[in-house]
Amino acid sequence: MKNINELFVSKLKVLNIGLKDFNGNILNSGGESINVNWTPPADGDPELLEIIRKIKESSAAGQ
C-alpha cells in the first residue's frame, strides 16, 4: 500500500511543532499528539541558522 493510503487507515499520531494550542485541540478532539518543546534553532540567529543549514545540506548530499 502506498504511504498516503496507509496513513488513511492508520491511527493518526501527530507531532506538534509550534503553536501549543494545536496540540490541545487535537487531544480535545480525541486524537493523539505529542508536543515538541520547540525553540528557534541557532538561538534565533538567522546567520548562524544559515550556516548550520548549509552544513546539514552538504552532509545530507554526501550520504
Place this chain on the structure above:
Amino acid sequence: MKKNIIIQKNSYFDSVELMKFSKALKKLENINDAQLIMGTDANKKFLIQMGLKDPKIADAAPLDLIIYMESESDLFEEDIILMVEEVMSKTASTTSSLYEPSSIEGALKTYRDINLALISVPGQYAAWEALNALRNDLHVMIFSDNVSLEDEIRLKTLGKEKDLLVMGPDCGTSIINNIPLGFANRTNKGGVGLVSASGTGLQAVTAMVHNLGGGISQAIGTGGRDLSKEVGGITMLMGLDALMADESTKIIVLISKPPASEVADKIFKRASEGSKPVIIYFIGENVESPRKGDLYFPKNLSHCAIMAVAQEKYGSIPEEMLDYSTEFRNTPPRPDTGLFIRGLYTGGTLADEAITILASNGVDINTNLHHKSARPVKDPLVSEGHCIIDLGDDFFTRGKAHPMIDPASRRKRLQIEIKDPHTAVMLLDIVLGDGAHEDMVDALSPALSEHSGKIICAYVLGTDLDIQDMASQLTKLKELGVFCFESHSDMVEFASKVVGSWS
C-alpha cells in the same frame, strides 16, 4: 501612569500563547496595558515605534521574553514577574505528556508510531523543520506562512518522491482520519473526500456537508500556491490519487482559486481518468456546463456541499441539483438609511466568493482583494461604495493576530461601518471551530447591538460538534437582530436582493 519593561532571558513562547497571556494580564486590576512578546528584530521595532525608548529593548535576543506593562501605580519588578508567572500557569495550553521532546529525532526515539508533523513555527524556520520531518518519513502539514516558493517546491518534490503528503505551506485547515488539524471544524466521518487550496473554502464545505447529514473521509489542505504554474499542483494531484484509491471515499471535491491553465488541464485529465465522481470548484471561474461525464462544476461552496452529500447518500447527483438558486419567500427588508453593502470578512475565500456573486448580480464592488470583477480600494482602512474587505489580508495581520482569533480590529471597524450613514447592509462571516475565537458573537456584540436601522447579515460557518456551540452563537445573533445564514452564497444573494429592491 507607569511603564515597565522587563526582559526574561531564554524564555521562549509561541505567539498565540503570548497573546493569551497578554489578554489575561490586561484584565487585571491596576493594569492599563500589557504586551508579552519575543525579542525578535520585528517586535523590537514595533515597541520602539510605540515610543518605548528603554535600552533593554535593543539588547533583547530572539529567545528573550519582553514584558511590557503599563500600570496605574508603581509596581516592583518582582511583583510584575509574579503576576506574569501566575497568569502563565493559569492560561497556558495543556499538553499530553510530562516528557516533551525538543526535536523530531528525539520524539521519534520515544514515539515510533508518529506519522504526521504539524508545523506552525515562524515562517523562517518552517521549511527547515518540514524537511527534517520528511527525511524522517513523516507526512507534513505546514500551517506557517512566509515560506519561500523555492522551499515549497523543494519540499513537495521530496514529498512526491517518498509518497508523503506535504500540506502547505500556509495550509490553515485539514481533517485527517476525522481529526481536525489547524483551524478546522469538527465533522462526522463519511464518504466525502476533499483537496483544497483554500482554507476557509475547505471549512465551509466540510461544515456544510456535516450539517446536511453527510460526513468527511479526508480533507487535505494544499496551501494557496499549490496550483500555481511553479508548484504544478503536486499536493492536489497526490491527494486526488490517494482519495481515488481510498475505499472510504465515495466522492471527491476539489477547491481552488482558478489555477494556472496547464495545472488545470492536468487536474481535469487526472480527475476524469479516475473511477469516482469529482466536483471541481475553481472560485470565480465561469462555468460553461455543470457536468462533463463524471466531473461536476458547482456554482458556489454551498452547491459543492449539496452535490457531495447527494452523491454520498444516494449514489448519484440528480439532474435538478445541477443548478443552484436561492429563493427568498418574503419581500426583502429595507434599511432605514444607507445605500451600500459593506462586508468585513475574516476568510479570504468567502470575501472572494462574495465579490463573485455580487458582481454577477450587477453590483459594483470595491475591495482590498485582487479580483477581476472588482475595483481596488484606495485605502483598505476606508470603505468606498459597495465594499468587501478581507481583514485577514497581510495588510491587517502584519505583526498582529488573525481576526478569526482576535476580534478587536473587526469590532472597531464594524463600529465605524455601522455609524457610516452610507452603509445599508453589513456582511460578516463568523467562523467557528478549532483555532477560532471562543465566542466571536459575544466579542462583536458591542458593535452589533448599535446597528439600528441597518441590515446586518452573518454567515455562521460551523457545526454542532464545534467547541463554540453553533446553536448558541446563532441564538445570540438572532437576539441582536442579525439575519443569520448557514450558507454563504445565500447570505450574499440576500444582500443583492436588498440593494436590488431599490436600485
